[in-house]
Amino acid sequence: MNKITAIVGSMLFLFLATCFYAGAEEPDAAGCSDHPLFTRMQDMRLVLCKTVKFDSFKFKTGKGTETVVEGKRFDIKYQTMAGSEYPGPLAIIRNHQQAITKIGGTVLFEDSRYTWLKIEKDGKEIWAQVDTAWMKGYMLTIIEKQAMAQEVTASAELFKSGLSASGHVEIPGIFFDSGKSVLKPESEAAVAEIATLLKADPGLKVYVVGHTDNVGGVDSNVKLSQDRAEAILQALVRGHGIDSSRLRAHGCGQFAPVASNDTEDGRARNRRVELVKQ
Structure with a gap:
């Protein structure tokens, strides 16, 4: 009887452990995925995403200077998973700066909250803002620069x-x-x-x-x-x-x-x- 109790107890422990582990792997928001330019930081989940076919966004290019860029816009928000350690704003900023410079991109500017990045590769120009003030997470705003597809033709x-x-x-x-x-x-x-x-x-x-x-x-x-x-x-x-x-x-x-x-x-x-x- 003691042997059976021990086996059942072990099975129950394994079941609970499995359930706990599955709960720890929090899923991404439905329909959301990373932008190809950036791999998400470790122990982060994607909690919000939005894509606009054609939009504009203002990027800081230096102290007191800004550039408005038009094109396809992506807003992607990440949050640290429950039980994981938040890396902090500086680590988030530096990781994205290193990622962009490794593939030939440029760091345009940074402050304590944001960094602004740009890359021109394979005929495509991509601008990005990394915003770290998001409750143990961060937000990416990315514009793939392009001219608006003209749907109404002048005649x-x-x-x-x-x-x-x-x-x-x-x-x-x-x-x-x-x-x-x-x-x-x-x-x-x-x-x-x-x-x-x-x-x-x-x-x-x-x-x-x-x-x-x-x-x-x-x-x-x-x-x-x-x-x-x-x-x-x-x-x-x-x-x-x-x-x-x-x-x-x-x-x-x-x-x-x-x-x-x-x-x-x-x-x-x-x-x-x-x-x-x-």
């Missing part, structure tokens, strides 16, 4: 229809760097369609109107929107031979939003250029 027929229906029309496919007024080369297709519209109707005169979101000062936003509208006007005149008397540039700044500036999606919609019939 002269679209512009003609919009001007006829409401007297104004938004121009998709116009691109500027953040805070800049130099027209990017990928905007040429949209500019060419504006020129096609104007050449097809020699009597048509339009205002080129720039708009911004509400980030930044009012005066600087008005100037930026004016400068961007002027850049498009000049591209039409110099690049496509449109008579400048048919065009006028105007900057509205943040004063005519089409969406709420409380969200990134709304701000993106408000940063736009329109044609308005004179």
Whole structure:
């Protein structure tokens, strides 16, 4: 009888030990996985993840300097497993810095809470922020830099229809760097369609109107929107031979939003250029 009791006791101990071990291996959040750029630190579990097809994020590149990067965004949050030792902010920062430099990347900047990293490899540019202030864990924000896939195509027929229906029309496919007024080369297709519209109707005169979101000062936003509208006007005149008397540039700044500036999606919609019939 004692022998049977001992066997049952041993089996119960093994069962409990197995259950305890299984509980210690806490699972990752459903549907989440590591980003290929970084292996997670030891004894960490993934508790949150989010991927946005196209977004922007501001990365610190030095003391008092920042760069806004656009592309595919990943937010990945890790937490120390129960019963494991938290490595501390400095160890987390140094591990990620060493990981990026070993594969040819760059440490852009660091402070007591964050480090900002960048790598250009195989034709891809990736930016990362490591945030260590997350209750015995850390958060990665990663942007795989890319231009937005243009889903709405600019066309002269679209512009003609919009001007006829409401007297104004938004121009998709116009691109500027953040805070800049130099027209990017990928905007040429949209500019060419504006020129096609104007050449097809020699009597048509339009205002080129720039708009911004509400980030930044009012005066600087008005100037930026004016400068961007002027850049498009000049591209039409110099690049496509449109008579400048048919065009006028105007900057509205943040004063005519089409969406709420409380969200990134709304701000993106408000940063736009329109044609308005004179």
